Each structure stands twice: as structure tokens, then as C-alpha cells.
Amino acid sequence: MAALFGARVRRLRLAAGLTQAELGDKTHVVSTRIPRIERASGAKPTLELARALDVALGANDLLVELWPYVYREAFPDWSRRFMEYSERVVLIRQYAAHVVPGLLQTEDYARAVLSLDALLDSEEQLEERVTARMGRQERLGSPDRPELWMILDEAVLRRPIDNHRVMRTQLTRLLDAATERHIVVQVLPFDHGGHEAMGGSLTVLTLPDGSEVAYTEGSDYGQLIEEPASVSRYKVIYDRLKAAALPPFMSRDMIRSAMEGNYRGAKVPSRSERRRLAQEQLQQSSRGRLRGGGQRVPGRRPRP
Secondary structure, X not given: OHHHHHHHHHHXXXXXXXXXXXXXXXXXXXXXXXXXXXXXXXOOOOHHHHHHHHHHHOOOOHHHXXXXXXXXXXXXXXXXXXXXXXXXXXXXXXXXXXXOOHHHOOHHHHHHHHOOOOOOOOHHHHHHHHHHHHHHHHHHHOOOOOEEEEEEEHHHHHOOOOOHHHHHHHHHHHHXXXXXXXXXXXXXXXXXXXXXXXXXXXXXXXXXOOOEEEEEEXXXXXXXXXXXXXXXXXXXXHHHHHHHOOOHHHHHHHHHHHXXXXXXXXXXXXXXHHHHHHHHHHHHHHHHHEEOOOEEOOOOOOOO
């Protein structure tokens, strides 16, 4: 797809009577960027650059329409399939062990996290990844937005990423998201101890037809699980994490305490108290989201 994109850029450029340097000037990129795009070598073009090329070459959105396929090509098969499922999902249940998940990252936080990749080739590739990550968040604001239930390990709040300003803005973003009717944020405190998902992140996706897939991810691997029996086991793991995590209103208190640099400032209830609160929370959630034979009722979930 990158080669096809490059070939289209070259054909359109020649038809417009432009040199590579002239096209670079029109799109505000360094002179060597256009040859690399046309040869499909180096970092893939960003969405912003695809739009600029489209306008400069009068491509009538051809390059913009090709860009998502070029972008997906940069990821391994399991990651691309996960993203394809994510575009159709109606419910996302996610546990994050180390950093805020991409769907709720601010741009500065995303840039700081993505820049830690030891295999990053260039600043251009970094900006490409940041742009793509921000673009995936748009679905949370769309009319067919999915419900999102997110569990964050306490380490996510305590580990400073970049500087104080970036972290404070990111934690503010979490608090704002937690007030949305379709988003629930919980924190799993350190005193819970060990659990089955400590190795990395866990995501369970529910699709419109009711089918489900699970996805596990570490720093340099990912695994998409589609076999129903295996998915059910990961759902059990997720439910255990949800029951052990702080209720949403207490989780928000812990996030506020982290913003103030007082990570132990929030009162953490005992395990038995958390179990009781979790039972009440799950009962309320079930009453709000289910009716009759288990049909989803959007927007009816009560907030704790």
C-alpha cells in the first residue's frame, strides 16, 4: 500500500509539472521527504501530509482515502486485526498495567510514551504515530460511540511520564472522561497484591452481534484471542480485576490525589469493604444496562 501511495504521488506530481523539491515546498516538508514517499522508503506519511499532498496535487481526496491502508500496513497482523475489531465495537473493557491506554491519552502524554520506543526511526515516524493515536480517539465522541470500562493499575497514576505539566494534564483528562455517561474509570490499588493480568494490558471487545474477542499486550508483543472458550477465561480475569478495583467515585479521589502529588492522600477502603461496594456497583450497572432478555439499553447506566 505504501508503494501504491508513492506511485500515485509520483504520477500526480508529474502530471502537475512539479519537481520533487517544488512539491516539498508546497507541502512544507524537507526536500528529501517526497522522494522517500515515492519510493516507499523510510517512515510512512502522516495523515496531515497526505491531506497536504492531496490539496497540492488536486487529487480529490484519493491520497487521503489511501492513507488508512498505508498506516495499517505499518503494524503486524495481530495489531491490524485488533484495530479492525475496534472500529465496530460496542463495548470496550480494558485493564492497563503501566500507562494510560491510548483511547484516553492526551497528545503530549501520547508523544512522551511513544517516544520511548527503542525502535523508533525518526521524529517524523513519532508524529505519524501520535496523529494516528489521536485519530482513533474520535470514535469516543461519535454518535455510535462504544461504552468504555477502564481499569488502571495504581502504577499508571504514580509513574511520572515526561514532566509534571504533562502528567497533571493527563490526570485531568482521566477525571473529565470519568464524568462521561459512557465511560467508567476504576483504579486497582497496590494493596490488592498480585493478580492474573500483571504481565501487561488486557482488553475485551464486544461486537454488535454479541460476539467477543480478547487482546493481551506487552511492551513488544500482542495476542488476539478469538476462540470463545479462551475469551471466556479472559472475561473472568477481567471481572475479578473489576471487583478488586476501587469503585469509580473512590477511583476519582485517588486520581485527584495523584494530581496533587499525594498518592496516599485518598482513603483506600479495606478489601472486604471494596468487595461489598463492588457487588452494589455491579448490581446497579446490570439494572441500568439490561432489560428483559439482556438487551443493552444505551445511556441508562446509573453513575456511582
